[in-house]
Amino acid sequence: MSILINKNTRLLVQGITGNEGLFHTTQMVAYGTNVVAGVTPGKGGEWALDGKIPVFDSVKLAKEATDANCSVIFVPARFAPDAMFEAADAGIPLIVCITEGVAVQDMMRVRSYLDHKGVRLIGPNCPGMLTPGESKVGIIPGNIAIPGNIGVVSRSGTLTYEVLYALKLVGMGASTCVGIGGDPINGTNFIDVLEMFEYDADTEKVVLIGEIGGTDEDKAAEYIASKMTKPVVSFIAGQTAPPGKRMGHAGAIIEGGAGTAEGKIKALKAAGVKVAKHPEEIPSLLK
Amino acid sequence: MKLHEYQSKTIFAKYGVPIPKGRVAATALEARHIAEELGGRVVIKSQVLVGGRGKAGGIKVAKNAAEAEQLAQQILSMEIKGLPVRKILVDEAAAIEKEIYFSITNDRAAKKPVMIASAAGGVDIEEVAATNPEKIIKVHIDPLLGLRDYQARDIAASINLPREYWRDFSKIAEGLWQAYRKTDATLAEINPLVITEDKRLIALDGKMLIDDNAMFRQSDLNEMRDTDEEAPAEIEARKYGLSYIKLDGNIGCMVNGAGLAMTSMDIVKLFNGEPANFLDIGGGAGADKVAAAMRIILSDSNVKAVLFNIFGGITRCDEVARGILVAMDEVKPKVPMVVRLVGTNAEEGRKLLENAKMITAETLADAAQKAVQAAQQN
Numbered sequence: 225m226s227i228l229i230n231k232n233t234r235l236l237v238q239g240i241t242g243n244e245g246l247f248h249t250t251q252m253v254a255y256g257t258n259v260v261a262g263v264t265p266g267k268g269g270e271w272a273l274d275g276k277i278p279v280f281d282s283v284k285l286a287k288e289a290t291d292a293n294c295s296v297i298f299v300p301a302r303f304a305p306d307a308m309f310e311a312a313d314a315g316i317p318l319i320v321c322i323t324e325g326v327a328v329q330d331m332m333r334v335r336s337y338l339d340h341k342g343v344r345l346i347g348p349n350c351p352g353m354l355t356p357g358e359s360k361v362g363i364i365p366g367n368i369a370i371p372g373n374i375g376v377v378s379r380s381g382t383l384t385y386e387v388l389y390a391l392k393l394v395g396m397g398a399s400t401c402v403g404i405g406g407d408p409i410n411g412t413n414f415i416d417v418l419e420m421f422e423y424d425a426d427t428e429k430v431v432l433i434g435e436i437g438g439t440d441e442d443k444a445a446e447y448i449a450s451k452m453t454k455p456v457v458s459f460i461a462g463q464t465a466p467p468g469k470r471m472g473h474a475g476a477i478i479e480g481g482a483g484t485a486e487g488k489i490k491a492l493k494a495a496g497v498k499v500a501k502h503p504e505e506i507p508s509l510l511k
Numbered sequence: 512m513k514l515h516e517y518q519s520k521t522i523f524a525k526y527g528v529p530i531p532k533g534r535v536a537a538t539a540l541e542a543r544h545i546a547e548e549l550g551g552r553v554v555i556k557s558q559v560l561v562g563g564r565g566k567a568g569g570i571k572v573a574k575n576a577a578e579a580e581q582l583a584q585q586i587l588s589m590e591i592k593g594l595p596v597r598k599i600l601v602d603e604a605a606a607i608e609k610e611i612y613f614s615i616t617n618d619r620a621a622k623k624p625v626m627i628a629s630a631a632g633g634v635d636i637e638e639v640a641a642t643n644p645e646k647i648i649k650v651h652i653d654p655l656l657g658l659r660d661y662q663a664r665d666i667a668a669s670i671n672l673p674r675e676y677w678r679d680f681s682k683i684a685e686g687l688w689q690a691y692r693k694t695d696a697t698l699a700e701i702n703p704l705v706i707t708e709d710k711r712l713i714a715l716d717g718k719m720l721i722d723d724n725a726m727f728r729q730s731d732l733n734e735m736r737d738t739d740e741e742a743p744a745e746i747e748a749r750k751y752g753l754s755y756i757k758l759d760g761n762i763g764c765m766v767n768g769a770g771l772a773m774t775s776m777d778i779v780k781l782f783n784g785e786p787a788n789f790l791d792i793g794g795g796a797g798a799d800k801v802a803a804a805m806r807i808i809l810s811d812s813n814v815k816a817v818l819f820n821i822f823g824g825i826t827r828c829d830e831v832a833r834g835i836l837v838a839m840d841e842v843k844p845k846v847p848m849v850v851r852l853v854g855t856n857a858e859e860g861r862k863l864l865e866n867a868k869m870i871t872a873e874t875l876a877d878a879a880q881k882a883v884q885a886a887q888q889n
Contacts, residue, residue, distance in 0.1 A: 244795055244825060251855075302727050322825070324794050327725035328617055329695055332654040335622045351824050363794075363824040365854045380770025381794065382822040385854055386875060389822075406769060408619040435770050438619050462773040464780040465789070502778050504876050 226355040226400040227375070227420040227427070228318065228346070229294065233359045236292035236316070237262045238299055238307045240272050240279060244322075245298035248363050249273065252296075255366040257359045260290040283307075283314040294318040296352060296361050301325040304348060308334045312343045319411070320361050321348035331409040338411065345411025351381040351403035354388075364388070364401060372397020374510065375421035377414060378433035379406050379440070383461055386503045387433060394507045399427040406435065414444035422452050429455050429510055432497070434488055436462035441488040449495035457509045458492050459500045460485045512721045515558045517600045518735050519717035522694060523701070527686035529713050533602030542583030545601040546576040555582045558598040559591050560737065565634060567591045572604055597739060605713060610703035611670065612636045613683070615652070615691045617698075624652045624691065626662070626684070630670040632703035658688040679712045694732060695725030744807050751803040753792055760785025762886050763808035763817040763846075765801075767792050767826045775820045778875060784883035787814045794825040801834020802841065809844050816886035819850040819869075820878055821860075828852040828860030839867060847885040851878040 235252070239245040240262025250273060253259050261280060262272050268281030280286035283295065295311040297304055297320065304323040311319045319338070326348045338345050346353060352362010357371040363381075369388040376391075376398050378384040384403050391398065402417050404410055414432060421427045430452075434441040441460065448456050463485040489499050498509040514522070520530045532549055535558065536542045546553045557569030564570055569591050573579035579601065589596045610632035618625040628648045631639045640647050648669040650662050663684035667677045683704065691699040698720040705715050726733055738746050748755035754769065762784050766772035769791045776786040788811065792804050808817055821831050832852065838844075851872040852860045861871070870885060872878035 247827075248825070301724065325724045327695055327728075328697060328722050329624075329654065329692070329725065332617065332623060336654050363855075365824055368854065378770075380768060380774075381824060382766075382768030382826075382854075383770035383774050385822045385824060386771065386774070389853060390874075408617065409622050433770070435773060440620075443620075459774075461770045461777065463777045464786075465773050465776065502781060502876060503774060504874055 226358060227417070227424050228400060228402065229353050229355050229359045229361050231258070231358045233294050233361065234258055234260045234290065234292045235359075235361055236260060236283065236286050236290070236295045238283065238295055238297045238311065240264055240277065240298070241267055241270075242298055246272065248298065249277070251366065252360050255360040257361065260292050261286040283310045283316065287314045287316060292316065294320065294361060297321040297323055299323060301327070305330040305334050308345065309337060312338050312341050316343070318344050318346070320346045320350070320352050321411070322350060322352055322362055323347075324349040326407065328407070328409055331407065335409055335411060346402065347405040347410060349407045350405030350410070351384060353400060353402050354398070355400045356398055362403070364403065368392060369401060370397040373399055373426055373428040375399050375424065375427040375430045376401040376433070377417040377421070377430070378403050379435050380433055380461060381406070383433055383503065387431060387459070387506055390504045391507055396507055396510065399424060408438065414440050415447045418444060418447055418452060422454060427454065429457070431506060431510070432456055432458045433503075434458065434460045436460070436465055436485050436488075437483050439483065442491045445488075445491035445495040445497065448492075448497060456497045457500065457506055458497045459503050459506060460488050460492070463489075512723055512726070512732070512736055513560045514719040514721065514732075514735060515560065515598070515737060516556065516717055517558055517598070519699070519719040520714060522690050522719060523686065523714050523717050526689040526693070528683050528690065528701070529711065530717070531602040531605055531713055531715065533600055535598050535600050536583065537598055539580045539584040539587060542599060542601050543576050543580035546573060546579035549601070549603045551575045552604040553579050554602045554604050555579060555586055556600040556602065557586050557589065557591060557596040558600055559594045559596055561592045561594060564591060569596065605705060605715060606708040607705045607715075608708050609706040611672070611705070612702050613687065613704045614698065614700035614702065615687055615696070616700075618651065621651055623654055626650045626652060626658070626666060626688070628666045628670050630672075636702060652688065657692070658685060676706065676712055683712060683714070690719075694719065695722045695729055696720060697722050744810055747803070748790075748807055751800050753790060753800065753804050753807070755807055756789040757811065758786055758788050759813075760787045761813050761815040762882050763787045763811065763814040764820070765790050765792060765804050765808060765817065766820045767794065767796065767822065767831075771820065771822060775818065775875070775879065778879040779818065779883060782880050782883045784879070784886060787811055792826070796826055796831065796834070798830050798834035798837055801831050802838035805835060805838035806842055809842050809846070814846060815889045816846055816882050817844070817848045818878060818882035819848065820875065821852050821854075823852070823854030823857055823860075827856040828854060829856040829863060832860035832863035836863065836867060847889055849878055849882040849885060851875070
């Protein structure tokens with residue numbers, strides 16, 4: 225078992241004929257992901273990957289023809305909000321948006337709409353998910369992780385790869401790795417994923433990778449302290465980052481003193497979480 | 512992107528928020544003419560993109576046009592927090608009865624816009640928020656529905672605004688919401704919104720921040736960008752879609768992904784080095800972007816060594832390697848370089864760099880240590 229994606233995932237790729245879409249679809253298929261369809265408006269009826277994957281004009285048509293149950297989005301930022309609305313309206317229950325740089329007011333509207341529909345969104349600005357040996361949805365390099373019993377959840381992209389790779393080097397594997405993305409407004413937060421790991425029979429321990437800004441790590445700490453039975457190891461990036469550009473008075477009022485690496489580390493430690501000094505220290509803290 | 516006060520207030524006025532009469536000036540003589548037009552008593556306000564202008568002496572009241580010219584001259588020769596004053600706003604002086612704080616920003620925890628108001632407006636609003644949070648009213652706005660009339664009335668009532676102002680306040684609230692909504696702002700702030708002695712509500716000061724990700728549909732605003740106040744390297748970086756912040760150390764860092772870039776800085780410091788910059792080349796960077804990043808890093812003369820840490824996902828290591836080679840050919844750097852390539856097409860990338868005389872590293876800790884060592888020896 226695993227969370228969110230497994231060998232039964234029937235994946236649709238929005239933006240399959242673009243550069244990034246095509247490159248990463250090739251990688252996902254090579255990994256063994258069951259990619260059943262692609263969508264590029266205006267290219268319906270064509271085939272991608274040497275005739276292996278049918279391309280449709282809309283998500284609705286693709287869903288009707290292939291019964292896809294997950295969509296991954298590789299379209300440019302200005303078109304990504306529409307792609308998310310389209311997938312939700314077509315009845316796709318799980319949407320993964322890789323695209324970086326989506327406007328924040330667009331994301332607030334998307335998130336609000338998807339919440340009303342009960343659709344789960346991972347991202348945007350995220351590396352996607354990997355259930356080693358079963359399915360890869362997104363851009364996490366498949367060969368840097370092996371199957372195992374460690375659940376990984378992260379706000380970062382490449383920093384997540386570092387951790388998976390460090391685990392692999394000592395023979396530790398992941399049940400599922402979920403990159404929730406680094407944008408201020410995203411679809412799924414730490415607590416959602418921690419809860420899934422808590423109830424996943426194949427996950428024994430959890431790694432949580434956070435960074436400065438926002439209060440998601442503090443909320444995760446509260447959840448870990450009150451609800452989680454499985455051990456959690458963490459790393460918080462940005463411990464030496466200079467104080468960021470402040471968002472005027474309003475930002476300070478909303479976030480108060482929260483958002484620093486120091487504050488997050490303190491909250492996590494108080495919740496019984498072991499916090500690593502750097503990512504390559506994580507495997508030893510899991511032992 | 513930050514907007515100046517005069518730019519923010521122009522936008523507010525466009526959406527029906529009343530602002531004082533006034534204009535922006537670049538010389539003391541212009542300021543004098545504006546003061547004459549406005550009938551004498553004016554406020555001269557420095558236009559720089561930092562807070563605390565008043566406390567630094569960058570805002571002064573002039574009794575007449577002659578004094579306006581004199582004070583304008585004085586303020587135009589100032590530097591505030593290191594930024595030279597190039598423009599001043601000359602506004603009619605208002606007789607203030609009461610100051611209110613009023614803004615809209617993004618509440619990332621609630622994933623919604625939030626309207627914030629307080630009867631205790633003015634420069635000490637942050638202190639009010641810290642010591643008397645009950646004096647700050649917050650109302651979340653549904654991003655799909657927009658601000659509803661009753662919400663504006665509720666805010667007016669909650670800050671004990673006298674009823675005769677509710678109608679005007681509701682119009683200002685709607686105007687502020689529209690200004691925020693139509694410009695893709697991340698902050699639209701009026702502080703203070705004043706009640707004048709002649710019973711009017713006016714936005715005396717304004718501040719806006721615009722979402723850089725939305726610039727593709729805000730081309731008018733892009734023309735308002737004040738590049739005078741940005742470091743040349745940061746302007747250059749933005750042109751290529753790079754995220755760059757200059758720091759004081761001597762180890763240049765080029766990394767893909769903000770989290771990994773911050774982590775690389777953390778580890779450099781952990782091994783007693785000092786990063787010269789934060790630089791995230793983003794996802795899927797091509798060779799030209801990488802070459803630009805390298806030119807920007809090397810334009811900082813403090814840099815004694817460069818650390819490249821690339822973990823390929825959407826970014827392909829061979830593309831990064833090609834960019835490094837293009838830049839090396841062009842810039843002919845004299846500082847040692849430590850490179851670590853892992854992930855997508857890492858093998859191809861390493862092959863491309865085989866003859867480039869770079870120090871290679873396997874792990875993140877190894878790369879940071881080698882960079883710190885190289886900087887010390889150089």
